[in-house]
Amino acid sequence: MPQHTVRDPDFEQRVRASFERQQFMATLGATLEHVTPGEVFIAVPFSAALTQQHGFLHAGVVASVIDSACGYAALTLMEPGAGVMSVEFKVNLLQPAAGNRFVAVGRVLRSGRNITACQGELRAVREDGEVVVAVLQGTMMTVRNRDGIAD
Amino acid sequence: MPQHTVRDPDFEQRVRASFERQQFMATLGATLEHVTPGEVFIAVPFSAALTQQHGFLHAGVVASVIDSACGYAALTLMEPGAGVMSVEFKVNLLQPAAGNRFVAVGRVLRSGRNITACQGELRAVREDGEVVVAVLQGTMMTVRNRDGIAD
Amino acid sequence: MPQHTVRDPDFEQRVRASFERQQFMATLGATLEHVTPGEVFIAVPFSAALTQQHGFLHAGVVASVIDSACGYAALTLMEPGAGVMSVEFKVNLLQPAAGNRFVAVGRVLRSGRNITACQGELRAVREDGEVVVAVLQGTMMTVRNRDGIAD
Amino acid sequence: MPQHTVRDPDFEQRVRASFERQQFMATLGATLEHVTPGEVFIAVPFSAALTQQHGFLHAGVVASVIDSACGYAALTLMEPGAGVMSVEFKVNLLQPAAGNRFVAVGRVLRSGRNITACQGELRAVREDGEVVVAVLQGTMMTVRNRDGIAD
Numbered sequence A, B, C, D: 001m002p003q004h005t006v007r008d009p010d011f012e013q014r015v016r017a018s019f020e021r022q023q024f025m026a027t028l029g030a031t032l033e034h035v036t037p038g039e040v041f042i043a044v045p046f047s048a049a050l051t052q053q054h055g056f057l058h059a060g061v062v063a064s065v066i067d068s069a070c071g072y073a074a075l076t077l078m079e080p081g082a083g084v085m086s087v088e089f090k091v092n093l094l095q096p097a098a099g100n101r102f103v104a105v106g107r108v109l110r111s112g113r114n115i116t117a118c119q120g121e122l123r124a125v126r127e128d129g130e131v132v133v134a135v136l137q138g139t140m141m142t143v144r145n146r147d148g149i150a151d
Helices: A011-021 A023-028 A059-075 B011-021 B023-028 B059-075 C011-021 C023-028 C059-075 D011-021 D023-028 D059-075
Strands: A031-036 A039-045 A083-093 A101-111 A115-126 A129-143 B031-036 B039-045 B083-093 B101-111 B115-126 B129-143 C031-036 C039-045 C083-093 C101-111 C115-126 C129-143 D031-036 D039-045 D083-093 D101-111 D115-126 D129-143
Touching: A011 A031, A011 A059, A023 A059, A039 A059, A059 A083, A059 A101, A059 A115, A059 A129, A059 B059, A059 B083, A083 B059, A083 C083, A083 C129, A083 D129, A101 A129, A129 C083, A129 D083, A129 D129, B011 B031, B011 B059, B023 B059, B039 B059, B059 B083, B059 B101, B059 B115, B059 B129, B083 C129, B083 D083, B083 D129, B101 B129, B129 C083, B129 C129, B129 D083, C011 C031, C011 C059, C023 C059, C039 C059, C059 C083, C059 C101, C059 C115, C059 C129, C059 D059, C059 D083, C083 D059, C101 C129, D011 D031, D011 D059, D023 D059, D039 D059, D059 D083, D059 D101, D059 D115, D059 D129, D101 D129
Parallel strands: none
Antiparallel strands: A031 A039, A039 A101, A083 A129, A083 B083, A101 A115, A115 A129, B031 B039, B039 B101, B083 B129, B101 B115, B115 B129, C031 C039, C039 C101, C083 C129, C083 D083, C101 C115, C115 C129, D031 D039, D039 D101, D083 D129, D101 D115, D115 D129
């Protein structure tokens, strides 16, 4: 595991406040579960409103919660005042996202001045245990001095 | 532009019926705009319910609609009875997804027996014209003989 | 097509000099074919030394030449003194890379202050015409004030 | 770690023979280090012939060896007679690939009938230890009954 430098001691409160402003997370019914330096978990319950045509979680929902988990993992390591935005991400769907509840994990691999590399996954919580149904690899950007872009 | 072979003459009705079953598209307010062999457009209006913390469309929403457009572009070329599932996709966010309305374009690059390669983009419709705010490259799978997986 | 701003009038000479320093391009037998603002072509002839186990061009060779074409397309738009490095890229292999000669195309989609988004492709030149055998989507970084990193 | 089913008891010999036919691996000076079900290591020494313009390993070389490691990790789990080909991969470069020697790790996340999902990384071996300089996420395809495509 990489060692991370915390540049903002109030990182958790900052991430939680930003998450509250992501209205799309509320639309998904997602909740912020765990915030430590370089690692964030987001949970989302199964809901028919989030499904694709075969009744599984839509791949875009899968991507959305892992992307947010990674973005907030990146934000835990940014200096006060900076904002985080997604540059790109790539998702591999390992199996249909079936389950009662899902937990997205986002982790920072490397936090640079302008660029943060992350990996994440989505775990489906089933009666017989947890299974990883998707993995994500992506890049986050630190945005500075741009109106309206903080946290 | 690649030449595509249509294996199911009812491809448009089939895509439209499958889209209707993607409850997540209804959650996003997305509509199916255009269905031709190897190319599908999906539109989504701006809504505060779809935003990230800075008020732009969430990157996961961006990914969701381009992924569906690509998946359905792939489905237009599949034989009757087969189902489509996303294997993986990668999105680059070129600029903040600001606009009143967005159009996702999905196109098939190559349609093989088991695997279809696609490219897509999201266009933001603004007062001064359209601008591409994201591009996607991905892979779709043809699923056969699996219960509950059709179209 | 995006409109690009040229920040260094000597962009072509600069790209050509940097390409000469990429010893791996010489190892591949690759040559720089075309350099305009935001677009670069690199050619590579078929060689058994570049093959995978079935006799086609190795996917890593495919990625290498498109990555270099995209990196140099990004460099054409950077200010004097800056260096270019690859942040990430994603390649889809559409069909086996068979042919006598290949041309990699790299194009800038958006050139920002720190980040440039690119798309590229590899065209196989065959007796009956050219065919796109791979597509790439990637991100380049502008590096400033780091020892040893220019162009 | 996922549990893998071995369908060919001679998987190691088969991977080693196929690796010998990848002439590009010889061009890179790469060697096959470790072959177990679902996991393969490939080593490559630093060489000026493999560098980009700043003297680091070219990103395409990085991609090449991780791609081969992942492809062969996938092949360890395929039935006799099947061939492996790369469908797509995505590489994030975490830091410049500087070092005396590099080890690419390829691992299977999920091995399906037609599709195998993999993750990999490149470790730079330096005097003060190993550091991960790149990560890869990709998809391999099982090819059957196609002339000239085995292993």
